[in-house]
Amino acid sequence: MQGQKKLSFSALALSVWTAALAESLEPGVSLRGMLLYGGLGALLLTGISAVLCVCWQQTAVRQVWLFAAVLGLLAELFRTATQAQSVCRQEFHSMALIGLLPLLLWAGCRIPLSGWDAPARVLWWFVLLGEGLCLAGIAGQMEWFHLLESDAVQLARLPRVPLYAEYLLWPFLMEETAPRRILFLPWLTFLAQVCLAAGICLVFGGTDYPEQELLRAWSVGIFSRMDALLLLIWLTCAVFRIGFLCAAAGELWKKATNCRKGAAG
Amino acid sequence: MQQLSQNLSANLAALDRMFGPSADYYAKEITIYHCKAVILLFDGMASLDSLWTLLLDAASRQAPPVQPGQCCTGMQAYELILHDSAFPAENAPVEDMDELTKRLTAGMAVLLLDGCAKGIAFSVQGLKFRSVGEPSGEGNLRGSREGFADLLRVNLSLLRRLIRSEQLVQEAAQADTGMRTEYAICYCKNKADPAMVQRVRKTLAAAKPELLLDSSYFVPWLLPGKARLFTPVSYTERPAVAAAKLCEGKIVVLVNGSPSAMVLPALFCENFECLDDYASTAVFSSFLRILKYISFYLTVFLPGVFVCLAVYLPELIPPQLLYRIEAAEKATPLPLFAEMLLVMLILEVIREAGLRMPQSLGHSVSLVSALIIGDAAIATGLMSTPVIFVASITAIAVFVTPSLYEPATLLRLGVVLAVGLAGPVGLAGAFFVFLLSLSGTACLQVPYLAVHPFPQRPMAEDGVIRRNYRRLSQKGFNIWQRREEKECKGRRNSLFPHWR
Numbered sequence: 011m012q013g014q015k016k017l018s019f020s021a022l023a024l025s026v027w028t029a030a031l032a033e034s035l036e037p038g039v040s041l042r043g044m045l046l047y048g049g050l051g052a053l054l055l056t057g058i059s060a061v062l063c064v065c066w067q068q069t070a071v072r073q074v075w076l077f078a079a080v081l082g083l084l085a086e087l088f089r090t091a092t093q094a095q096s097v098c099r100q101e102f103h104s105m106a107l108i109g110l111l112p113l114l115l116w117a118g119c120r121i122p123l124s125g126w127d128a129p130a131r132v133l134w135w136f137v138l139l140g141e142g143l144c145l146a147g148i149a150g151q152m153e154w155f156h157l158l159e160s161d162a163v164q165l166a167r168l169p170r171v172p173l174y175a176e177y178l179l180w181p182f183l184m185e186e187t188a189p190r191r192i193l194f195l196p197w198l199t200f201l202a203q204v205c206l207a208a209g210i211c212l213v214f215g216g217t218d219y220p221e222q223e224l225l226r227a228w229s230v231g232i233f234s235r236m237d238a239l240l241l242l243i244w245l246t247c248a249v250f251r252i253g254f255l256c257a258a259a260g261e262l263w264k265k266a267t268n269c270r271k272g273a274a275g
Numbered sequence: 276m277q278q279l280s281q282n283l284s285a286n287l288a289a290l291d292r293m294f295g296p297s298a299d300y301y302a303k304e305i306t307i308y309h310c311k312a313v314i315l316l317f318d319g320m321a322s323l324d325s326l327w328t329l330l331l332d333a334a335s336r337q338a339p340p341v342q343p344g345q346c347c348t349g350m351q352a353y354e355l356i357l358h359d360s361a362f363p364a365e366n367a368p369v370e371d372m373d374e375l376t377k378r379l380t381a382g383m384a385v386l387l388l389d390g391c392a393k394g395i396a397f398s399v400q401g402l403k404f405r406s407v408g409e410p411s412g413e414g415n416l417r418g419s420r421e422g423f424a425d426l427l428r429v430n431l432s433l434l435r436r437l438i439r440s441e442q443l444v445q446e447a448a449q450a451d452t453g454m455r456t457e458y459a460i461c462y463c464k465n466k467a468d469p470a471m472v473q474r475v476r477k478t479l480a481a482a483k484p485e486l487l488l489d490s491s492y493f494v495p496w497l498l499p500g501k502a503r504l505f506t507p508v509s510y511t512e513r514p515a516v517a518a519a520k521l522c523e524g525k526i527v528v529l530v531n532g533s534p535s536a537m538v539l540p541a542l543f544c545e546n547f548e549c550l551d552d553y554a555s556t557a558v559f560s561s562f563l564r565i566l567k568y569i570s571f572y573l574t575v576f577l578p579g580v581f582v583c584l585a586v587y588l589p590e591l592i593p594p595q596l597l598y599r600i601e602a603a604e605k606a607t608p609l610p611l612f613a614e615m616l617l618v619m620l621i622l623e624v625i626r627e628a629g630l631r632m633p634q635s636l637g638h639s640v641s642l643v644s645a646l647i648i649g650d651a652a653i654a655t656g657l658m659s660t661p662v663i664f665v666a667s668i669t670a671i672a673v674f675v676t677p678s679l680y681e682p683a684t685l686l687r688l689g690v691v692l693a694v695g696l697a698g699p700v701g702l703a704g705a706f707f708v709f710l711l712s713l714s715g716t717a718c719l720q721v722p723y724l725a726v727h728p729f730p731q732r733p734m735a736e737d738g739v740i741r742r743n744y745r746r747l748s749q750k751g752f753n754i755w756q757r758r759e760e761k762e763c764k765g766r767r768n769s770l771f772p773h774w775r
Contacts, residue, residue, distance in 0.1 A: 098700055102587055106697030110704050121711060128714030128724055129707065238588045238699075246703040253707070 019192055021123075021130035022183070025254050026176050026195050027137065028247040029086070030202035032093040033172050041157065044207040048200045051171030055196035063181040076266035079182055080259050082175040087255040094248035101241050114249060118256025123183065126254045133247055140243040141205075147228035147236065152212040172199055175255075182262055277372040281349065283311055283389035289372065290315065310352040311389040315375075320382035322401025329363055329399065349390025356386070356395055369394035377449070381457075404429060410512035410534065412677065417554035419515040427457050427531035430514070434461060434527075437518040442466070448480065450530075456487040457531040461517075466524035468755045471719045475526050475539070490530045490537035497539065498718060504682045504709075507718035509541035516550060524753040526719075540718035540754060544725065544738055546678045547571070553744055561740035568739060570675035573668065574683050575709065578619065579690030579702055581665045582612050587698045603659035612695030614658055618666040619688060621648065626670075682712075721754060 095107045180192050209224045225237030280286050287302065294300035299318040306312065316326070347355070356362050369375045369385055370393055378385055382400035407429070410422035423430045431445050440463075447459045460479065462472050475497065482496035494508060511517050512534045517527050520538045528537040547567040552560040584591050585600055592600070604611060625644040632640060648667075652658040673683050686709055693701035716723035725738070737747055 102699045104587070104698040104700060106700040110697055110700055113704070117711070121715065125711065125715050128722075129710040132710055132714075236591065238591055242588075242699055242703065245699060246706055249700075249703050249707050 018124075018127040018130070020134060021126045021254060022176050022180055022192065022195065023198055024130040024133055024137070024247060025251045026174055026198050027202060028244065028251045029090060029174050030172065030199040031206075031244060032090070032097075032248070033199075033203070041204070041207045041211045044204055048171065048203055052196040052200035055171065055173065055177055056193050059177050059180075059196065060193055062178050073266060073269040076182065076262055076269060079175070079179045080262045080266060082179065083255050083259040083262065086175045087252055087259065090248055090251045090255065094245060094252070097241055097245060097248075101238065110249075111252070114252050115256050118253040119260050121253070121257055123254075123257050123261050126250070126257060129250060130254075133250055136243050137247065140240045143236070144225070144228055144240055148209065148213055148224065151227055152209075153215065154212065156211050156215040174199070179258070179262070182265065183258055279370060279372070279375070279387070279392045279394060281390055281392045283313060283349075283387060286387050287313060290375075293372070293376075307386075307388075308347040308352040308355060310347045310349055312352070313387050314384055315379060315387065315394075316384040316399075317379055317382070320380070320402055321384045321399045325401065326384050326397065326399045329397065349388040352388050353391045353393060353395065362395075363397060365396040365398060367396075369396055377455070380455070400428075402426060405534075407433065413511065413513055413516070413549075415513075415550050418550040419513065421514055422512045423514060423517075423529075423534035423536060425532055425534055427459055427529055430529050430534070430536070431459055431461070433514040434518060434521070437514055438463070438521060443521065446476070450479070450487045451481075451483045452485065452487045454486060458487065458490070458493075459529045461521060461527040461529065463521050463524065466522065466753055467526055468524070468719075471755075472526060474719065475528070479528070487530055489533040489535055490528045491535065492530075493528060493537065503716060504685060504712040505543070505679075505716045505723060507541050507716050507721075507723040508537055508539040509545060509678060510535045510537055512536070513550070519550075524755050540721040541723070542721075542725070542754075543713060543723050546676050547739075548737075552741070557741055557743040564739055564741070567675050570672040571679060571683065574670075574672040574675075575686045576690055576706070577669050577672075578615050578665055578687060579694045579705065581661075582615050582691060583694045583699055583702045585611055586694075600659075600661050603661050606656050607659045608656070609658075610695075611662065612691065614662050615666065615691055616688070616695070618648070618658055618662055619669075619691065622666060622670045623684065 091107070091111060095105075098104045098107045174195075177195050180195070184192065206221050206224065210219050210221065213224060213227050222237075225240055228236055228240075277289065280289075290300075290302065299320075301314075301316050301318050301323075303314045304311070305314060314326070316323075353368075357364055357368070365378075365383070369378055375385055375394060378396045382402045383396045384399050386395045386397065388394075404426045405424050407421050407424050409420045413422075421433060423433065427447070431447075434445065435443065442463045442465045443461065444464050445459050445461045447457055450456045450458055458479065460472070460476060478496050479493060482493055484492045484496075486492070491510065494506060497508070498506065509520075511520070517536045517538065521527055525538050525540065528539070547564050552564065555563075585597075585604075589597055607614060609617065625640065625648075629640050629644075648663060653660055653663065669687060673680055673687075676683070686705075689708070690702070690705040693705040695701070697704065713724050714722075737752065741747065
């Protein structure tokens with residue numbers, strides 16, 4: 011195994027990106043609304059993340075935070091597993107994820123956090139490849155004038171700003187190896203949401219369509235439904251996220267119990 | 276450890292007890308410098324011709340004058356032979372039975388003198404060994420045709436002939452086995468990491484294999500613990516390749532009796548490189564490397580992906596192809612997944628049979644298997660043509676990277692099983708297992724996979740594609756750079772560099 015190193019930015023970013031792609035957009039929120047309020051939300055979350063990373067170091071409350079963090083990560087894990095199972099059931103007519111889940115959790119417990127780094131880097135390339143293909147597929151269907159349509163009424167609706175455990179818990183997971191760009195994790199979610207909203211707006215002229223339709227709009231010549239390919243890539247990322255969150259929860263649990271022992275000693 | 280006695284008869288009696296019943300044990304009593312002595316050797320290992328030419332001729336010509344009625348003592352004869360004569364004797368004396376056995380089994384002749392508790396060894400090896408021919412397992416168009424032989428000393432000389440520098444160190448030792456097999460650790464002292472060399476040295480000295488017939492027997496001691504798909508060591512039978520690896524700072528382990536040299540640590544990308552790469556143009560060798568990578572991924576994933584698409588995601592297959600697959604599948608009794616598994620297993624059986632059976636029968640096996648797989652299976656409706664086509668492509672593609680044959684075969688079966696049992700989720704899971712097993716492998720702290728698994732600057736180094744050799748040579752490669760890259764990666768751009 012790759013020593014006792016902490017995990018990297020790539021792993022955390024892929025985890026957040028996977029969750030953000032599975033997040034459904036609020037219907038009726040315009041692209042401009044998303045840019046304005048989503049950007050504001052991301053800024054706010056960046057600030058909160060920066061403040062909390064200092065607060066976490068307060069030894070008095072550290073143990074409580076650690077136990078809370080484990081619960082937060084497990085909740086995220088449950089959410090991702092539910093989303094992945096839903097995709098499997100709806101798109102592939104398969105319930106196999108339920109059978110695979112114990113194996114994934116076992117792998118998550120066995121593999122140290124640093125072990126998730128290299129797979130994340132490889133998966134990022136697949137994500138970029140998939141997104142590039144998708145963009146190439148819908149490029150011909152984009153109508154730029156949709157961007158100029160009036161959406162004054164819709165501006166009043168606030169987009170939902172998703173909050174993921176990774177935003178707040180990275181100081182525990184990365185500690186001294188945390189790079190500066192880690193603070194921009196909320197912006198990654200913002201970027202994913204803006205890309206989805208922009209795609210839906212450009213192709214359909216409004217944001218009242220579910221994101222799945224954006225995938226369905228994609229067709230490349232002889233291949234009838236290439237969206238299954240992108241869903242397969244997302245599913246692989248979801249498998250990664252489940253294992254990664256399990257490993258992260260295990261790591262934080264160890265830290266919390268060590269902290270408790272230290273306090274008792 | 277039994278020390279040699281001053282009494283020649285006692286030594287001979289002890290040796291008779293040890294080797295007396297052996298047909299190849301040879302002990303000839305002689306008189307040298309007017310002193311009783313015995314020459315010991317193993318028939319066929321030491322050359323009697325060269326021994327008598329060197330020893331007896333020289334002894335008769337250089338016999339010291341002795342007064343009538345007076346003999347040389349054993350010690351005097353020993354001193355005369357070792358220090359005051361032109362005998363080609365080894366510098367180190369033989370003082371105990373273990374050392375004596377070691378020298379005799381190395382093909383040397385040992386002279387024991389009456390009245391002296393030390394023996395003198397002569398290098399008169401006349402061992403018969405396989406010639407230095409071209410290895411059959413590593414084909415090359417250009418470069419050296421030499422391959423390692425079976426004898427350790429011959430192999431060491433082949434390496435020394437290529438690296439004519441004082442930097443090459445070849446440490447020989449005897450393994451702790453019943454057969455007392457000799458092995459050697461080779462490295463370049465200016466390039467290899469001394470701590471890692473020491474670690475390998477200690478590990479091999481502490482290893483207790485029951486038998487040591489090949490360098491690969493050391494792997495469980497060098498890489499202890501868990502089960503792994505990929506082994507981060509490589510093997511070569513070419514001295515030129517071993518020499519190139521030594522110049523990259525790697526450690527080569529050779530074992531007596533085997534032509535296979537173990538190189539450690541190894542990188543995943545090295546499975547896609549060969550000597551020819553550097554002899555041809557950068558563009559062509561890069562093209563070949565990309566082909567090799569594609570072949571490897573095809574061999575691992577193609578059968579699984581085919582089953583997954585055909586069964587679970589048929590919409591991803593072009594309609595014309597889908598109709599043909601569907602028509603072929605309707606004519607067979609087994610489900611696609613079972614059919615694919617069956618064909619793959621049959622191909623493995625055929626490969627194993629072809630490999631193990633005598634060469635003269637090999638052609639018959641190929642013929643029969645071609646008939647069974649190619650014609651009979653389809654004619655009887657047991658298997659469909661698309662499945663056989665896919666399985667055949669993967670079976671051929673695996674031979675593009677023969678060093679990855681074992682993991683590729685296991686992974687291929689694993690992927691098909693996972694897809695058959697769990698569909699697309701199984702495919703995603705199998706891909707993930709593949710990634711984790713690759714990224715979780717390391718040897719001597721050097722990760723098997725690059726720190727950045729996909730090249731961030733593809734032209735930066737000698738990886739999936741390579742620069743021309745002149746530019747590569749400007750910045751030499753050392754394997755231990757990989758470990759440093761990994762260590763530095765975590766320290767760069769730290770938000771809280773002093774946070775603990």
